[in-house]
Structure formats: C-alpha cells, structure tokens
Amino acid sequence: MLQPRQKYTDDPFEALEILSDDSRGQEDIPQVDSEEDDEFTPQANPRVPSGPNLLDSEDEDAEGGTPRATASAVKRRRLGTPQAVKAIGTPGTPETPSRAASHGFTAPPSTSQRFFSRGVPELARHAGKKDHFTSLFGSGAEDLASIISARDKWSNGPTLPQREKDKYGFGGLGYSFFYTEDQRKQEASKGWNWYYEQGGRQAFEEDQRMETLATADGEKYLPRSSNSDRKFLMGPYGKQRMFNLPVNSHMDIEAGWRPASQACDDGVGNGTANEIRRPGWILNVGCKVQCMDWAPNQGGELQFLAISTFATKKTAAEEAMPVPGLGEPVVAPAFAPSRPSTASIQIWRFSSLPNGKPSMDPEQSPKLQMVICTDWGGVKQFRWCPTLRETRETEQEGFINLGLLAGVWADGRVRVLDVRCPIDPAAAPHYLHVTNVAFEARPPDAICTCVDWISSSDLAVGCANGFVAIWSFVAHLTSRPSKPAFSPVPWYYEPHHETYILSIASSAPSRPHLIMTSSMDGYIRLSSLRAPAADTVLSTRCRLGTTTLAWSDHMQALLAAEESNTIRSYALRRFFSSASVARQNALVLSLATAATHPMFLAGGADGSVLASNPIRKVLNPKSTQYQQYWFKHEWTRHGDKGGNGISRFLEGFKLESAVLLKSQEGSAYATIFEEETGVSAVAWNPNLRCGSWAAAGMGSGLVRVEDLAVG
Numbered sequence: 001m002l003q004p005r006q007k008y009t010d011d012p013f014e015a016l017e018i019l020s021d022d023s024r025g026q027e028d029i030p031q032v033d034s035e036e037d038d039e040f041t042p043q044a045n046p047r048v049p050s051g052p053n054l055l056d057s058e059d060e061d062a063e064g065g066t067p068r069a070t071a072s073a074v075k076r077r078r079l080g081t082p083q084a085v086k087a088i089g090t091p092g093t094p095e096t097p098s099r100a101a102s103h104g105f106t107a108p109p110s111t112s113q114r115f116f117s118r119g120v121p122e123l124a125r126h127a128g129k130k131d132h133f134t135s136l137f138g139s140g141a142e143d144l145a146s147i148i149s150a151r152d153k154w155s156n157g158p159t160l161p162q163r164e165k166d167k168y169g170f171g172g173l174g175y176s177f178f179y180t181e182d183q184r185k186q187e188a189s190k191g192w193n194w195y196y197e198q199g200g201r202q203a204f205e206e207d208q209r210m211e212t213l214a215t216a217d218g219e220k221y222l223p224r225s226s227n228s229d230r231k232f233l234m235g236p237y238g239k240q241r242m243f244n245l246p247v248n249s250h251m252d253i254e255a256g257w258r259p260a261s262q263a264c265d266d267g268v269g270n271g272t273a274n275e276i277r278r279p280g281w282i283l284n285v286g287c288k289v290q291c292m293d294w295a296p297n298q299g300g301e302l303q304f305l306a307i308s309t310f311a312t313k314k315t316a317a318e319e320a321m322p323v324p325g326l327g328e329p330v331v332a333p334a335f336a337p338s339r340p341s342t343a344s345i346q347i348w349r350f351s352s353l354p355n356g357k358p359s360m361d362p363e364q365s366p367k368l369q370m371v372i373c374t375d376w377g378g379v380k381q382f383r384w385c386p387t388l389r390e391t392r393e394t395e396q397e398g399f400i401n402l403g404l405l406a407g408v409w410a411d412g413r414v415r416v417l418d419v420r421c422p423i424d425p426a427a428a429p430h431y432l433h434v435t436n437v438a439f440e441a442r443p444p445d446a447i448c449t450c451v452d453w454i455s456s457s458d459l460a461v462g463c464a465n466g467f468v469a470i471w472s473f474v475a476h477l478t479s480r481p482s483k484p485a486f487s488p489v490p491w492y493y494e495p496h497h498e499t500y501i502l503s504i505a506s507s508a509p510s511r512p513h514l515i516m517t518s519s520m521d522g523y524i525r526l527s528s529l530r531a532p533a534a535d536t537v538l539s540t541r542c543r544l545g546t547t548t549l550a551w552s553d554h555m556q557a558l559l560a561a562e563e564s565n566t567i568r569s570y571a572l573r574r575f576f577s578s579a580s581v582a583r584q585n586a587l588v589l590s591l592a593t594a595a596t597h598p599m600f601l602a603g604g605a606d607g608s609v610l611a612s613n614p615i616r617k618v619l620n621p622k623s624t625q626y627q628q629y630w631f632k633h634e635w636t637r638h639g640d641k642g643g644n645g646i647s648r649f650l651e652g653f654k655l656e657s658a659v660l661l662k663s664q665e666g667s668a669y670a671t672i673f674e675e676e677t678g679v680s681a682v683a684w685n686p687n688l689r690c691g692s693w694a695a696a697g698m699g700s701g702l703v704r705v706e707d708l709a710v711g
Contacts, residue, residue, distance in 0.1 A: 129620075132619075132621075133147065133148075133619070135573065135574060136556075136571045136573055136574060136618070137556060137571075137573065138573060143178075145177075146176075146177035146178045147177070147555075147556070147619070149177045150176070150177050150554050150555070150598065150615060151615060151619050152170060153165075153169070153170055153171065153172075153174065154170075154171070154554070154597060154598050154613065154615055155613075155615055155616050155619070156170060156171065157171060157597075157599070157613050157710070158612075158613055158616070158626040158628070158655060159599065159611045159612050159613055159626055159627060159628040159655060160599060160611055160628070160692075160708050160709070160710050161173060161594070161596075161597040161599050161691065161692045161708070161709055161710065162709065162710050162711050163358065163359075163692060163709035163710065163711045164711060171711075173596040173597055173688055173691040173692065174596060174597070174688075175595065175596065175688070176509075176510060176553035176554045176595075177554075178510040178511075178553060178554075178556060179509050179510045179553060183509065183510075184388050184509075187387055187388055187455075187456070187509065188387075188388040188389055188390045189390055191387055191388075191389075191455065191456045192387075192389055192390075192392075192456055194456075194457055194474045194477075194478075195456070195457075196392050196393065198474070198478055199477065199478050200457075200474065200477050200478070201418075203438050203477035203478070204418035204438045204477075205418075206438075207436065207437070207438035207477075208417065208418060208434070208436065208437055208438045209434070209435045209436040210432050210433065210434050210435070211432075211433050211435065212430065212431065212432060212433075213373060213431040213432070213433050214431070215428060215429070215431065217431070218371055218373060218429070218431025218433075219431075220342065221342045221343065221344040221371065221373035221374075221431070221433075222247075222248070222286060222344055222346075222371065223285070223286040223287030223309050223310075223701070228246075228247035228284070228286040228287075228644075228701070229244055229245065229246050229247065229284075229644065230244070230245045230247075230284050230644060230647065230700060230701060230702055231243070231244050231245075231644070231645075231646050231647070232245070232282075232646065232647035232648060232649060232700075232702065233646070233647070233648040233649070234253075234255075234256035234282075234648070234649045235256035235257055236257060237650065237652070240256070240648070241256065242646075243255070243256065245282065245284045245702070246284065247284050247285075247286040247701075248284065248285070248286065248368050248429075249283075249284055250281050250282065250283050250284075250365060250366050251281065251282045252280075252281060252282075252362065252365075253278055253279075253280040253281060253282060253704075253706065254278060254279075254280075254362070256649075257278075278706065278707075279359055279360035279361075279362050279706070279707050280360065280704065280705055280706030280707065281350070281360075281365075281366050281704075281705050281706075282702060282703070282704055282705075283348065283366065283702065283703040283704075283705065284701055284702055284703075285307055285309055285346060285697070285701050285702075285703055286309065286701050287309040287310055287701050288309060288310045288675070288676070288680060288698075288699045288700070288701060289307060289308075289309055289310075289680050289681045289697025289698065289699070289701070289703060290308045290309055290310045290378070290379060290380070290381075290680065290681065291307075291308045291379065291380075291381050291382055291681055292305065292306065292307050292308075292681040292682070292683045292695055292697050292703070293305075293306050293382065293383060293384050293683055294306075294384070294683055294684070294685045294686055294687070294693070294695070295347075295384055295402040295403060295419075296384050296385070296386050296387075296388075296389075296403060296595075296686045296687060297388065297389045297403055297687070298402075298687050299687060299688075299689055301351055301352045301353075301354060301361075302349055302350070302351060302352075302400070302423065303349070303350045303351075303352065303685060303687065303690055303693065304347055304348065304349055304350075304369070304402055304421065305347070305348045305350065305683075305695055305705065306345055306346070306347050306348075306382065306384070306405070307345070307346045307347075307348065307681075307697065307703065308343070308344070308345045308346070308379040308382060309344075309346075309701070310378065334464065334500065335446075335447065335464045335465075335500070336412075336447065337377075337410070337411045337412040337413075337447055338377045338378070338410040338411060338412075339377070340375050340376065340377060340411065341375070341377050341378065341410070342373070342374070342375060343373075343374050343375075343376065343377060343378050343379050343409070343410075344371050344372060344373050344374070344379075345371070345372040345374075345379060345382065345405075345407075346368060346370075346371055347368075347369050347370040347371070347372070347402070347419075347421055348366050348367065348368055348369065349366060349367050349369040349421075349423075349425075350364075350366045350693075350705065351364035351366075352689070352690055356689075358689050358690050358691075358692070358707075358709070359707050359709070360693070360705075360706075360707050366705070367425065367429075368429045369421055369422065369423070369429065369430065370421045370422065370429065370430040370431075370432060371429055371430070371431045371432065372417070372419070372432055372434060373431055373432065373433045373434065374409065374433075374434050376409040376410065376411045376413065376415075377409050377410025377411045378409070378410045379407055379408075379409060379410075380407075380408045380409065380410060380449065380450075381407065381408050381450055381451055382405055382406065382407035382408070382451075383405075383406050383407075383451055383452055383453055384402070384403055384404070384405055385403050385404040385405075385406070385453050385456055386453060386508070386509070386595065386686055387453065387455060387456040387508075387509070388509075389403065389456070396420070398422055398423065398424060399420045399421065399422055399423065400420065400421055400423050401418075401419075401420050402419040402420065402421050403418075403419065404416055404417070404418055404419075404456075405417045405418075405419050406451050406453065406459055407451070408448045408449065408450060408451050408461070411447075412442050412446075412447025412448055412464075413440050413441065413442040413447075413448060414440065414441055414442070414448045414451055414459065414461050414471075415437045415439065415440040416437065416438065416439040416440075416459070416473060417434065417437060418438070438473075438477060439471075439473040439476060439477065439488070440487075441469075441471055441487055441488045441490070442487060443461075443463050443465075443467065443469045443490065443493065445465070446463040446464050446465040446467065447463065447464050448461045448462070448463060448464075448469075449461075449462050449463060449464055449500065449501055449502070450462040450501060450502065450503050450504045451504070452504050452505055452506045452515075453506060453508065454470065454506050454508055454512045454515070455508065455512055457472055457473060457474045458470060458471070458472045458512075459471050459473070460504055460506055460515050461490075461504070462496075462501030462502075462503070462504040462517055463501060464500050464501070465495075465499075465500075466495050466496060466497035466498050466499050466500070466501060466519060467493055467494065467495050467496065467501075468492070468493070468494060468495075468496045468501070468504065468515065468517060468527075469490040469492065469493045470490055470491060470492035470493075470529070471488055471490045471491070472491055473488065476488045492529060494532050494533075496517050496519075496525050496527060496532075497517065497519035497520075497521055497523070497525065498519070498521050499519055499520045499521055500519060500520045500545075501517050501518070501519050502518050502519060502520060502545050502546065502547045503517070503518045503546070503547050503548065503549040504516070504517045504518075504549070505517075505549040505550065505551045505558060506551065507551055507553075507572070508551075509553065510553050510556070511556075511572070513528055513529045513530055514526060514527070514528055514529070514572065515527055515529065516549060516551070516558050516570075517549075518545060518546050518547070518549055518560065519545055520545040521541075521545070522541040522542045522543060522544065522545055523538045523539060523541055523542075524538070524539040524546070524549070524558070524560055524570065525537070525538055525539075526538075526539075526558075526570075526572070526575045537575045537576055538576070539560075539570060539575060539576065539578065540576070540577075540578065542562045542563055543563050544562075544563040546560050546561055546562065548560060548561045548588055548589070548590060548591035548602075549591070550591045550592055550593040550600065551593065552569075552593045552598060552600065552614070553595070554597070554598035554615065555569065555571075555598055555614060555615055555618055556571065556572050557569045557570055557571045557572065557614075557618065558570040558572075558575075559581070559591060559593060559600055559614065560591070561584075561587075561588035561591060561602065563587075564583075565583055565584040565585065565586060565587060565588060565604070566580050566582070566583050566584075566660065567580070567581055567582040567583070567584070567588065567591070567600070567602055567612075567614075568580055568581065569581050569614050569617075569618050571618070579617065579618055579621065580617075580660040581612060581614035581617050581618065581625060581658075581660075582600075582602065582610060582612040582614070582625070582627045582658050582660075583627075583658055583659060583660055584602055584604040584606075584608070584610055585604060585606055585608060586604040586605040586606035586608070586671060586673060586678075587604065587605040587670075588602050588603070588604055588605075589603050589604060589605055589678050589679060589680050590602070590603035590679055590680055590681050590682045590696075591603075591682070592682040592683050592684050592694075593684070594684035594685075594686070594691060595684070595686040595691065596684075596686070596687075596688050596691030596692075597691060597692075598613060598614065598615045599611060599612065599613050599684075600612060600614065601630070601682040601684065601694060601696070602682070603678070603679025603680065603681070603682045603696060604678065604679060605673045605677070605678040606632070606671070606673050606677065606678070607632050607633035607634055607635070607673070607677040607678060607679060607698065608629050608630075608631070608632040608633075608679070609629065609630040609631060609632075609679050609682060609696050610627055610628070610629055610630070611627065611628050611629075611630055611708070612625070612626065612627040612628070612658065613626075617660075624657055625657070625658040625660065626655055626656065626657060626658060627655075627656060627657075627658045628653060628654070628655050628656065629653035630651070630653075630694070630696070630706075630708065631649055631650065631651040631653075631696075631704065632649070632650040632651070632653075633647060633648070633649055633650075633677060633679065633698050633700070633702070633704075634647065634648045634650070634677055635647045635648075635674050635676040635677040635698075635699070635700050636674070637674070644700075645674075645676060645700070647676075647698075647700050647702060649704075674699075675699045676698070676699040676700040677698070677699060677700075678698070678699045679696050679697070679698055679699075680697055680698065680699055681695075681696070681697040682694070682695065682696045682697075683695045683696075690707075692707055692708050692709035693705065693706070693707050693708075694706060694707075694708050
C-alpha cells in the first residue's frame with residue numbers, strides 16, 4: 001500500500017516560509033524576539049506589527065464592499081498552522097497560540113495596531129448594523145438619524161412609491177431627510193434674491209430675445225420625417241389591438257384595455273373617470289427622444305414636461321453652412337462644434353385632478369403647449385433648475401413661469417433660458433424662436449458635453465477635454481457687459497479626466513460642494529469643489545464609459561450603470577466600493593432618481609423600464625432585493641408598408657427577486673436591439689404633489705406618461 005509523501009516535489013509555499021513540514025512540530029515556530037530577526041524587529045520600525053496579519057492580505061469585494069481573503073490566506077486558514085493564525089499582540093512580545101487559533105480562527109487586531117490603506121477602517125465581513133451604517137453614512141448623530149428615518153419611511157416599498165403614508169407615517173412622498181426644512185426655506189427665499197432683488201429677472205427680460213412664429217414656420221423646427229405616424233399594439237396579452245397615433249397627438253392608455261366598441265376610431269379613449277384604472281397617456285413626438293425633464297416648483301394642477309428629440313437629417317443648405325470658428329473639414333466631430341441647424345424643445349402640459357388630488361385627470365387631455373425653437377444645432381442635454389423657489393411677484397396674465405432651463409447645444413455652448421409658458425388650453429401650440437439669451441458660455445479650446453445645476457445661480461458643465469467648468473452667472477447678469485462677444489469666465493475650471501466627459505451629476509441639494517463625473521476612460525470620479533486636488537476618489541474602472549449617472553439624495557449615493565447591465569450604488573463615504581441594487585436584461589440607456597422618494601427607473605436597450613427601491617439592499621446587504629418592470633416596448637421594421645415599423649407594449653409584470661450575482665457558467669453574450677426599441681430617456685416628476693408621475697421616451701418617438709403610485 002502506497003504511503004503519502006511527506007514532502008511535495010514542488011511546494012509553492014516553500015519560498016514563502018509560512019508553512020511547515022508535517023514532520024516539524026509546534027516548537028519549531030520562530031519567535032518574534034529571536035536573535036535571527038535582528039535585522040527586522042518591531043523596535044526598529046514600531047509601526048509594523050509583529051507576526052502575520054490575515055486582515056492585511058484582504059481585498060474588498062466589489063459586490064458588497066466586504067473584505068475578501070486572498071487565495072493564500074484562505075489556504076493558510078484551511079491548513080490551520082499556528083503561525084498563520086497567530087493573533088497580533090504587543091510588538092516584541094512572544095505569544096502562544098490558543099486553542100481557537102489552532103483550529104483556524106483568529107481574533108481581530110486591536111484598533112491601535114490596524115492599518116488602513118484608504119485612511120478609514122475596512123468594513124468587516126460580519127460587521128453589525130451600527131458599523132455598517134457608520135461606514136456608509138458617518139458617525140454623526142444627524143447623519144444616522146436621517147438615514148434611519150429614511151429607512152423607516154420607505155424600506156417597506158419594494159419597487160414603486162406609495163401615494164399616501166399610513167397611520168404610522170410610513171410610505172408616501174417626501175423630501176430627503178438630509179435636506180432639512182430650514183435649508184429648503186432658505187434656498188426657496190434667500191437663494192433667489194439675485195433674481196428678484198439684484199437685477200437677475202430684469203436682465204433676462206431685456207437680454208433674452210424671443211419672437212413668436214406662425215404655425216407653418218414653427219413646424220419647420222419639429223423633427224422632419226416623411227411619415228411620423230406611429231402604429232403600435234397595446235392591450236391585454238393575447239387580445240392586443242392596433243392603434244395609429246399621428247405626430248404631436250396623444251392617446252389614453254386605458255383605450256387599449258377597453259372593449260373595441262368603447263374606443264374611438266383614432267384610438268383615443270372616451271371613457272369616464274370611473275372607468276379609468278391606470279391614468280396615463282401615450283404621446284408621439286415624431287422622433288427618437290434625446291432628453292426629458294419635468295418642470296419643478298409647480299404646485300398647482302398643471303404639470304409640464306419638456307422633451308427634446310435627436311437631430312434629424314440636415315437639409316442641403318444646412319450641410320453647406322461652415323462650422324463657426326473652424327476650417328474644413330472637421331476631423332473629430334465629437335470634439336468640435338457642429339454646423340448650425342434647427343432644433344426644438346417641446347413642452348407638454350398635463351393636468352391633475354382638482355381639489356388637491358395628485359392623480360392624473362383622465363378628462364383633461366395633455367397638450368403640446370409650447371415649442372422652443374433654436375438654430376444652434378441639436379439639443380444634447382438640458383436641465384431645469386431644481387432649486388425650490390417661492391414666487392414673490394405676480395406673473396403676466398395668461399402665462400406661467402416654468403423656471404430656468406440650462407442646456408447644451410451641438411455648437412458646444414451652454415445657455416440658460418428663462419421660460420414663461422402660456423396656459424390657454426384652447427390656444428394652438430405657441431412657437432417661440434430664441435435668437436439671443438442672457439447667458440451663454442463656452443470654455444476655451446473645448447466644447448460643452450453635459451450640464452447639471454449646483455444651485456440657483458451656479459452651473460457645472462463637463463467638457464470634451466476632460467475639464468469641468470462651473471459658472472456663476474449672477475455677476476455676469478448684474479454687470480451687463482456691453483461687448484456682445486463677451487464670454488463669461490468660469491470661477492472653476494479644473495481637469496477631472498483625461499478625455500471626453502460623458503455625464504456630470506451634482507450632490508445638490510444636501511451637498512452641493514460635491515460633483516461626480518464619468519468619462520470615456522471608464523472611471524467615475526467624485527470630487528470636492530473645496531479642494532479638488534486632494535479630496536477626490538475614483539471608482540472601479542468599467543470597460544465602457546457610462547452616460548447614466550443619477551444622484552439619490554435620500555440615500556446619499558450615486559446610482560450608475562455598468563457594462564454588465566447592473567445598476568450599482570456608490571455611497572459617498574465608500575465611493576471606491578459599490579453595491580449592486582438591480583440588474584437589467586440589456587444595456588442601460590437611461591436612469592432617473594426622484595426628489596420625493598428613493599425609487600429609481602432604468603430604461604434598457606431592449607425597451608423595458610425597470611423600477612426598484614435601492615434603500616433596502618444598501619442598508620441591509622443580506623435582504624432580498626426586488627425589482628419590477630413598468631412596461632416593455634418592442635419595435636419591428638416588418639409589417640408596415642409605410643416604413644416606420646410597428647411597436648408593441650407589454651405590461652402587467654409581477655414583482656421579482658433581483659439576481660445580482662454574475663453567472664459563472666456558460667459564455668458571455670450580448671443581444672443587439674433595434675435603435676427604435678430602446679428607452680432613451682426616463683424622468684420622475686420632482687414636485688411633491690405629483691412625485692409619483694413618471695415619463696419614459698422611446699427610440700420610436702413614443703412617450704409614455706403614467707402615475708405609478710401604489711394605493
């Protein structure tokens with residue numbers, strides 16, 4: 001019978017001198033104070049602890065942020081050698097391994113002898129709730145009280161917000177607990193002194209030049225297509241019907257669920273309010289949706305949604321126009337201004353029920369209220385100023401002030417518009433041509449790529465050269481320079497990345513001094529405006545740069561999507577680590593968080609929109625994470641002789657448990673979907689009264705708006 005070999009021919013651990021032969025006993029373990037260790041003693045370097053420390057060889061798990069032992073450390077613990085499990089004691093003091101140590105267990109080192117590569121303690125594998133909360137949100141009483149209040153209020157909602165809070169105060173809509181009531185009152189009043197008292201409003205009224213266009217002239221700025229009508233299937237599964245929706249028109253969602261005898265020929269439902277089970281609408285904007293955002297500070301019955309579409313094919317005259325400031329040809333169009341072309345931002349009006357009820361009014365149809373027409377190229381991105389605002393002066397009769405709208409156009413400039421919209425429900429769409437604005441800027445030798453608001457008067461802009469520029473346009477508006485070619489100088493212009501910045505997000509309103517950027521280099525960077533060179537941290541690198549960044553003030557975390565279709569949460573205090581909170585079935589094209597609840601929406605390339613509540617998984621990593629699909633949109637080019645294809649809506653998806661771990665079996669694959677199928681933009685309504693309203697724009701030009709509140 002063969003006997004086991006006493007020594008391996010090639011022992012991989014022999015050179016490490018951490019494993020002993022089976023023939024050696026415990027007495028052969030060298031002591032830390034032996035004469036053989038004179039060259040490296042604890043007294044020579046008192047900051048280095050004596051004996052091996054298993055925690056020093058741990059790295060951090062990318063999934064949950066918990067330490068993970070390396071392969072060598074796991075091997076040592078499995079073998080149970082005394083030297084490998086020896087606890088760290090006082091430097092220079094020999095130790096005798098305990099019985100627990102001989103079985104592969106070790107006591108954690110004392111706090112005074114632990115070393116942290118990042119300056120903060122590493123989150124232990126079996127840390128308690130207190131340590132977990134402290135690591136993510138800080139040890140301050142205010143921070144812990146705010147996140148505990150958020151947990152108690154919203155953790156019971158798995159995916160969608162509740163319309164009203166229960167008798168215990170749980171659920172419902174509300175602002176972040178990190179954004180206190182005193183801060184809200186101060187920003188809503190003193191934060192707008194520059195506009196009402198220091199000449200800001202007067203500057204917008206005098207320098208912003210707009211002219212009203214006739215309907216025939218204004219329609220030229222809308223998306224151009226030979227046939228913009230959209231055909232789609234909608235209704236109960238297996239009993240869906242075909243609908244035809246003309247451009248710039250709407251349809252009631254409930255029309256697809258009523259019997260055919262109760263629906264109009266054009267697909268627009270004519271039921272009463274009692275028949276409406278899911279109040280919502282389908283819009284046709286004529287082209288793929290580029291950007292979408294709800295107007296804030298609208299506490300009345302009217303709500304306004306701004307939509308921009310992708311630039312359509314240029315005419316021959318537009319192609320022949322030279323690029324301002326550049327010669328021909330343009331080698332890298334993404335890094336240079338584009339030729340002037342027509343573009344527009346559509347503003348749609350929606351009505352809620354009277355008497356303070358937040359649900360949509362099914363008897364008041366949505367309407368294309370106003371179209372902002374420009375000649376600066378396509379609209380890359382725009383954002384309404386989200387800062388709370390109290391109205392101090394009465395507006396012009398028949399108009400409503402929607403607020404400040406900041407946008408980045410294809411000519412590389414960022415502009416700010418003061419938008420006032422007519423509210424006459426019977427009037428035709430109001431086409432407003434903008435020829436000059438009160439504030440526009442562009443960094444030197446670069447173009448603007450993305451924008452976000454820091455405060456009511458400060459804009460953060462990402463640039464194609466990797467820099468971030470921040471303008472405060474108060475001084476520019478109050479000084480009123482006489483030179484028309486004057487370009488405002490940003491008070492902050494620093495490099496954040498090595499190349500093109502794809503997206504930028506501010507931590508406002510609770511922490512406006514922090515900004516987050518993503519770039520084509522694959523990193524997401526968190527930086528503090530107080531000391532950008534010192535206070536900065538990078539996330540783990542992704543193979544693809546992400547364009548989907550969304551700040552969640554309720555969780556004090558950034559939500560972003562990676563190339564594996566996973567939505568991850570980056571807490572401010574542990575930005576170098578992340579936690580998975582949801583997973584899409586395809587590449588994530590759009591992401592939106594809300595100002596009145598912690599739920600988020602994620603639109604995928606497969607046409608599905610996913611909803612989930614990340615606060616459950618972030619605060620308790622062991623809890624089961626749930627997600628739910630709002631609807632799924634499919635598009636095919638076959639079956640339509642007109643050439644616009646046919647769409648189909650699938651809905652009624654049940655709640656499901658999110659599978660967050662990557663599969664280790666089989667080969668990786670990716671499905672390529674039609675461009676018209678994907679959900680290119682999603683948005684939550686930021687107003688407290690209608691915070692459960694959501695909108696999703698598709699590549700086919702259809703937009704779905706619905707109240708997603710539960711209860």
